[in-house]
Amino acid sequence: MSTTAPVNASDRPVENISSATVRLAGDSGDGMQLTGSQLTNTSALAGNDVATFPDFPAEIRAPRGTRAGVSGFQVQFASEDIFTPGDQLDTLVVMNPAAYITNIGDLRKGGTLVVNTDSFTDKDFRLADIEEDPLDDPDLENNYRVIKIGMTTLTRAAVEELELSTKIADRCKNFFAMGFIYWLYGRDLQPTLTFIEQKFGNKPEISGANERALKAGWNFGETTESALSTYHVTPAKLEPGTYRNIMGNQALALGCVTAARLSGKELFLGSYPITPASDILHELSRHKHFGVRTFQAEDEIAAVCSTIGAAFGGAMAITTSSGPGIALKGEAIGLGMILELPMIVINIQRGGPSTGLPTKTEQSDLYQAMYGRNGESPLPIIAPRSPSDCFRTAIEAWQIASKYMIPVLLLSDGYIANGAEPWLIPNAADLPEINIQHPGPREEDAEPFLPYLRNEDLARPWAIPGTKGLEHRIGGLEKQENTGNVSYDPDNHQRMCELRNEKVQKIAEFIPEQEVFGEQSGDVLVLSWGGTYGACVTAVTRCVSDGLSVGHAHLRHLCPFPRNLETILGNFKKVLIPELNLGQLNTIIRSEFLLEAETLNKVKGRPFTVTEIEAKFR
Amino acid sequence: MSTELPVLKPADFGSDQDVRWCPGCGDYSILAQMKKALAEQAFPREKTVFISGIGCSSRFPYYMNTYGMHSIHGRAPAFATGLKSVRPDLQVWVITGDGDSLSIGGNHLMHALRRNVDINIILFNNRIYGLTKGQYSPTSETGKVTKSTPMGSIDNPLTPLSVAMGCDGAFVARSIDVNIKHLGKTLLAAAAHKGASFVEVYQNCNIFNDGAFKYATDRETKTDNVLELEHGKPMIFGKDRDKGIRLNGITPEVVELGKGITEDDLLFHDEKASEPTLAFLLARMRQPEFPEPIGVFRSVDAPVYDDMLNSQIEAAREQKGTGELDALFNAGDTWEVS
Ligand SMILES: Cc1ncc(C[n+]2csc(CCOP(=O)(O)OP(=O)(O)O)c2C)c(N)n1
Ligand code: SF4
Ligand SMILES: [Mg+2]
16 A cells, blocks of 8 residues: 555656654744654655654643644654664754754755744744844755745635634644645545544534645645755665554553463553653553453552552563663562563653653663662563664563562563654564463362472573462571471571572573674674663664774663673774763673773753764764 | 362461561451451452552452552552553452552552442551551551650551542441451452452550550440441440430531430431532541441442443444454554655
């Protein structure tokens, strides 16, 4: 379907390009997120690879027209595999002066600037804290191709016949902007028309207005002289198969539902709402027919405790949160660790410390995951690298948790969580079964059951209530080896601490060896983890194709590390660790391998650009 | 299920672990009555789970030969809620202390009660922190001199039953550690009730707060100081059963029977009253002005959290089937790449 011509095919000159980065920026009430995600879907349906970066304001409803209220959505669509939403913008749409002033710096020289001139009045300048009309700057036209459109007026005219209030009519102007961008990039209107029909179908005047605004935007491009040519991004050569767009949190949710099915379990989620993790709770609560039970707890402590309770009961239990919530969960995660029950603790990292930058991204909870509990309390840590990768990561986390009877910490971040990319949809039948055995009932006169007797993986049996003859007590007090009875014996405590630690280290036997992309040995190894994958792999690709001796190891397992990591580190003269924190992985690598790496650290609430990484090599 | 369940004796509910409470502690008596009650109700032992927080009282699960979890301080109701959500077939007991449930765990107690999760919460109220060696607790009387309050505590104490009532607790009761018949009966009633059951047990800590409930347990004084509530019966108490509780406007008062006052003038206990107002008044009656009521204050039917959670699952399945992964994966807009 992707190759069909747009319904309103334009006969203007078309320039073929390999990729485009577009950002739509406006007031948080202007509907930029919706516009952006529609453009993303439509581009994906047209066969492009896509990567997105929604940028939310911190306040839900910051004063209209102010810089604090600016909401942006960036998407890159391309005819090749891409891994980031793009560094510099090819096209920037600004719906008001605040959006202009906060975004213009990212538009490349020669890029296209689309402006809604109707919201460039004195009042708007005051709200945006600007002295004079920035569009008056004589240099503007020299630097960019500027397309000024009175979008509010044109939208009102387009919907006039419907006799809506101006307030409602003005709400459609994002569809006008969308229509114009669709025209500029030769996008098919049909998917969005269908979306409008589905979303607003029961309010005919709203759906009618949005449809008219969308078409008016397209037609405006078609009939005005303002744009010299439109662009065409040819479909990407992705691996064959069926695709859909997926966001990170959605993929985590689907991954968990799938892992539960693959292991014959029902899923339980205990959670307390927090940005940017709440969407997992929202998504999972829609899949009750899969046997998914979601519990919106009174706080994060109750959320994780209910999760442990459900794990004790034999469910696949998970809890989701972000840094501040994970801090509250700390004590109970330690309990989960000493109980040796399987579960997944998902942290969608955001800017910290404390409440920090709730809507922005960061990777600064790695120390918290590694060291954030009292006592000797190591736990496996796994991190997805991109939105669609969250699916596989959730399944792998459950494999580890259930095989080793241990809570697994999964570190995603706000960038992955809200970003979208095409996902090659798997066949359910091709996914591996996850084999979980619970010990069966015992006769009265059988040998006593040993709840802490370990197998070759050092895992204990998962005996669940309801099983006759396996009645046993677990708890946070130190337990005697094998019997699990409370024990204050000094030697036993040492032995148990060592055993629990050894069990975590043994997971390295299960996880795959680390792969290296690019050069396998040489001058520099880029060592990264989590959501920085896209920027790092793109930068390394460029360096390698320019003949630089660079390799890239992207870690998915942070505890334990892959068993061959030390060897890999030794194959390069220098190691560069780029992180969205002040050097947390670097410290851990140094303490583990006595290796002095070079660092690249950024804590601005924003992901790395490819250029920032590449600059380390040029 | 087979109809010939082996009959278990109270001792069959005890684990092989040595009980480590101080000799003379009221917890022993509660443990004994619990084993008896479980033997009597004959619910399968392997489907019985005890979950506790932290405190002397919270060691309880280790001494029961059922499934059990000694969790973390104050959070037992949250563990129980998760367990009950996925395993409604289990009978789940929460064992907690006055500090565990009303200080650090107040939040979870409140929410388990208002959600009406089908669990039985037994609060061992010794009006002191036992395990940490004797600091005052949220139920300690004002002026309490302890290690942390050498000049007397200045906090206003909580009445556990008022808290439970304030959370719309559907089953709210009180008993006394050494009043063994009454305690056994109350535990069984709590177990039989569908939904959250809350039982406060007056428990003597003979080491750090000895005699806190002497007035309610001493042979000499108990009949004058304790009012045993019985559903449908007038509220009569006293050694000679010659005193009663009457409502004067919206205030309860103690009256003497005879001299023109008959049983019919007294308050009749109605544990099924849908409004908790009277039950709340009863919960507020304290020594020395009033006898302190024991028994079931309130026992009403209310929608049960875990029932509703699981009916939503069933309803969703009736609507959409049991869920196909392929359909889940392919939802929304998809496209083919060849
Ligand atoms: C997070 C945490 N804070 C503090 C403690 C210390 N602590 C253990 S039990 C307890 C109070 C127990 O009092 P109560 O609940 O009345 O139980 P009792 O010992 O009287 O039965 C405290 C403060 C702890 N174990 N965990
Ligand atoms: S300290 Fe008090 S409550 Fe704790 S075991 Fe001893 S007597 Fe019982
Ligand atoms: Mg106490």
